[in-house]
Amino acid sequence: VGGPAMQTSQKDFNNAVSQLKLLKEDPGNEVKLKLYALYKQATEGPCNVPKPGMLDFINKTKWDAWNALGSLSKEAARQNYVDLVSKLSASSESPSPEAPAADRKQPESDSLVVTSGDGITTIRLNRPTKKNALTTQMYHDIIAALQAASKDESPITVLTGSGDYFCSGNDLTNFTSLPAGGPEEMARSSAVLLRDFVNCFIDFPKPLVAVVNGPAVGISVTILGLFDVVYATDRATFHTPFSHLGQSPEGCSSYTFPKIMGSSKAAEMLLFGKKLTAQEACAQGLVTEVFPDSTFQKEVWARLKAYSKLPPNAMRISKQIIRDREKEKLHAVNAEESNVLRERWLSDECMNAIASFLSRKSKL
Numbered sequence: 602v603g604g605p606a607m608q609t610s611q612k613d614f615n616n617a618v619s620q621l622k623l624l625k626e627d628p629g630n631e632v633k634l635k636l637y638a639l640y641k642q643a644t645e646g647p648c649n650v651p652k653p654g655m656l657d658f659i660n661k662t663k664w665d666a667w668n669a670l671g672s673l674s675k676e677a678a679r680q681n682y683v684d685l686v687s688k689l690s691a692s693s694e695s696p697s698p699e700a701p702a703a704d705r706k707q708p709e710s711d712s713l714v715v716t717s718g719d720g721i722t723t724i725r726l727n728r729p730t731k732k733n734a735l736t737t738q739m740y741h742d743i744i745a746a747l748q749a750a751s752k753d754e755s756p757i758t759v760l761t762g763s764g765d766y767f768c769s770g771n772d773l774t775n776f777t778s779l780p781a782g783g784p785e786e787m788a789r790s791s792a793v794l795l796r797d798f799v800n801c802f803i804d805f806p807k808p809l810v811a812v813v814n815g816p817a818v819g820i821s822v823t824i825l826g827l828f829d830v831v832y833a834t835d836r837a838t839f840h841t842p843f844s845h846l847g848q849s850p851e852g853c854s855s856y857t858f859p860k861i862m863g864s865s866k867a868a869e870m871l872l873f874g875k876k877l878t879a880q881e882a883c884a885q886g887l888v889t890e891v892f893p894d895s896t897f898q899k900e901v902w903a904r905l906k907a908y909s910k911l912p913p914n915a916m917r918i919s920k921q922i923i924r925d926r927e928k929e930k931l932h933a934v935n936a937e938e939s940n941v942l943r944e945r946w947l948s949d950e951c952m953n954a955i956a957s958f959l960s961r962k963s964k965l
């Protein structure tokens with residue numbers, strides 16, 4: 602680091618600080634945290650202030666990030682800061698690689714990719730380095746993608762993931778960017794977002810298939826109870842660590858899971874966070890069929906392509922008959938679960954669990 606670091610002048614650093622304010626896109630919380638830490642290190646040197654208390658989430662996370670830079674020199678921190686800002690400026694100026702389809706609003710971030718072809722609209726979670734954890738933006742993008750898919754030409758809609766995970770559930774850093782209204786406002790807006798997100802799955806009018814390409818955690822497991830068909834690789838696992846996180850069930854799972862697998866198996870998952878293998882999830886009715894990982898993609902897509910040639914109106918109407926009987930109940934359950942979670946998110950149990958996940962991160 603010594604050589605190039607020495608070449609970064611104070612002027613380059615000041616320019617980078619100004620350039621950052623001109624970025625067209627929000628770089629996201631993790632990058633902002635990194636920038637904060639590098640800025641502090643570059644201007645004040647190694648972290649020299651007392652660690653904030655456990656429940657002072659934001660300041661503790663910032664402190665952890667700064668402290669994690671250890672004895673990095675001011676010059677090296679300046680260089681890293683300048684490099685990072687220049688990378689961000691370059692990527693925010695590069696044009697989008699794909700022209701938006703005329704009838705579909707493209708997702709706001711590249712963490713979600715929506716494509717259509719062979720009679721199938723595929724919504725792909727595309728944040729593999731974070732195990733496809735769902736950011737707030739991704740919830741909004743999935744809602745928009747489902748609304749568009751409900752009106753598009755494809756008879757079948759699929760949700761799947763990129764990389765080795767299907768999805769690691771809610772991105773736990775979502776809870777660290779507190780709005781002006783503080784934790785209460787954060788909990789309120791998250792509950793509204795959760796309710797709207799789950800409502801889209803309840804109301805989705807066509808066959809909705811989950812292609813579970815790897816382990817699934819939290820909300821990515823619970824919503825499976827609202828899909829019509831769930832295909833899983835034999836590498837997939839399914840767990841909902843709600844109690845570990847001081848949280849409670851969502852995605853209508855407090856209603857769908859007992860119905861699908863019986864109350865005691867559902868309780869083992871929802872209360873104790875028991876992790877199921879793909880075979881177990883299939884035996885309990887949460888998964889429709891399990892495929893060997895080596896042939897998973899080939900077999901599943903071949904089958905879905907064949908199904909997509911079935912008469913689309915017949916499939917919609919059949920789904921409607923099945924779903925309509927349950928809709929009112931599902932909406933009521935969703936509203937209740939979202940309200941309960943709103944309070945849970947403000948509990949010490951939940952705050953401590955999230956703080957503990959975040960401090961695990963900062964040590965990595």
Ligand SMILES: CCCC/C=C/CC(=O)SCCNC(=O)CCNC(=O)[C@H](O)C(C)(C)COP(=O)(O)OP(=O)(O)OC[C@H]1O[C@@H](n2cnc3c(N)ncnc32)[C@H](O)[C@@H]1OP(=O)(O)O
Pocket residue numbers: 730731732734735740769770771772773774791792794795818819820821842843846848851962965
């Ligand atoms: C507004 C609506 C709210 C709806 C609420 C829903 C409730 C839930 O979904 S509860 C479930 C929440 N999810 C979790 O508790 C999972 C947390 N993650 C993990 O336990 C582990 O990361 C893993 C078991 C998924 C994977 O472990 P592994 O050792 O293989 O990989 P890691 O090194 O831990 O992960 C790589 C990378 O990804 C980050 N990451 C993974 N999952 C999340 C997550 N859920 N939130 C935030 N970040 C996540 C992880 O920190 C690593 O990041 P770095 O490389 O930067 O360290």
